[in-house]
Amino acid sequence: MSEVSVTKDAGGPESATDKLVVLDNINKHFGALHVLQDIDLTIARGEVVVVIGPSGSGKSTLCRTINRLETVDSGSITIDGRPLPAEGKELAKHRADVGMVFQSFNLFAHKTVLENVTLGQIKVRKADKQAAEEKARALLDRVGVGNQADKYPAQLSGGQQQRVAIARALAMDPKVMLFDEPTSALDPEMINEVLEVMQQLARDGMTMVVVTHEMGFARSAANRVVFMADGRIVEEATPEQFFSNPRSDRAKDFLSKILHH
Amino acid sequence: MNVLLDNLALFREGFLGTLWLTIVSALLAVVLGLVIAGFRVSPVPPLRIFGTLWVNVLRNTPLTLLFLVAFFVVPKVLFPGINSFVLAVCACGFYTSSFVAEAVRSGINTVPMGQAEAARAIGMTFTQTMRIVVLPQATRTVVPPLSSIFIALTKNTAIAGAFDNVDLFNVSKTLSNDGYDIAVIFIWITLGYLVITYAINGLFRLLENRLEVAR
Secondary structure: OOOOOOOOOOOHHHHOOOEEEEEEEEEEEEOOEEEEEEEEEEEEOOOEEEEEOOOOOOHHHHHHHOOOOOOOOEEEEEEOOEEOOOOOHHHHHHHHOEEEEOOOOOOOOOOOHHHHHHHHHHHOOOOOHHHHHHHHHHHHHHOOOHHHOOOOHHHOOHHHHHHHHHHHHHOOOOOEEEEEOOOOOOOHHHHHHHHHHHHHHHHOOOEEEEEOOOHHHHHHHOOEEEEEEOOEEEEEEOHHHHHHOOOOHHHHHHHHHHHOO | OOHHHHOHHHHHHHHHHHHHHHHHHHHHHHHHHHHHHHHHOOOOHHHHHHHHHHHHHHHOOOHHHHHHHHHHOHHHHOOOOOOHHHHHHHHHHHHHHHHHHHHHHHHHHHOOHHHHHHHHHOOOOHHHHHHHHHHHHHHHHHHHHHHHHHHHHHHHOHHHHOOOOOOHHHHHHHHHHOOOOHHHHHHHHHHHHHHHHHHHHHHHHHHHHHHHHHO
């Protein structure tokens, strides 16, 4: 478990009532498997929500529905007051506003690190090449890989690749960032460098949805913990409440398994 | 007595005819093949159906049959007076495009799903995702089968020679009618085809090496 401590912004997100992401009664099936069952979730602007739960509980799927990498069978998803559009140009525009970081990094293998970060700005935001590069270099510095700009992704360590992936998402100036198990594919010694970048983002007030197994991160950076099991949201609470005094048996069982060794 | 020297101008015309048919048909096949491969992996169902139909109909029809349709149906029904070169290029190009589309699709399938997801996640449209992220990474896989397809195309253009186009095959018919020894004609004709197919071979080997260096 990584122990990256941070003092939370006391008044911020709790006082913000502005709803940025609203999931209303989401249902989704994978064949016979009912992977998301009546999911209601509202995320306020500036809030950091950590989704935890056993594998197969639907937390990654939930994360991916927010930018429609997974379609839903029923229910509505609204981001910043606008409902999620169907496939097409509108959806592409919408996705540009939602940053996504994947478990397997998914950096463009045929592009350099710098190009990975400028590509979206130039092709999607139609930014000027010079400006895009300046911004990309600033972001790469911010995540601590500024000196790797001209390398290809395969030449970087996992931790470095994931930080580039975060920079790539940030380059689009997203309204919300989705993290789908960002540290699960990393060697233990590289987990912290990625979590630190995420902590910094959280401190800077970025709205974040983080699917993770890093309880240390959940404890220190989350405003709210969402516990999922078997396709349902079983429990929602502040990290203090959740980790010290979980209400549901399912959560107690889960925590006893992961915290006691 | 010497078939080649006596008919050098005709041989040259035939060789250039085959070369020209091959190049123009190949260009048409690549453009169409890319579009159709895109259709086949597109999120829009009607496009997917169209792509599948295109590939299955053209790939499973004998080329000679396509030529019969092109030369005896198309001019009657659609474009009277259309020239035979255009018809031959369309028949060869459309036919070959179905093979190109499948080669490209197999290349697309070798690019990990995450690459396209990442591209979509930063707001790229389907076309941008294909053009900027997926196809460049598919190229390396597509190049070797493409060279086979183009070599097959070179030889397939011989059918155009039977349909009012001057190419190597057509020249061989003319000369054999003139009474020259068929065996000698065939040696020179074969040599003509070999020059083109070996050129394709070399070109694609060069391309493969170039792509290897890039990564």
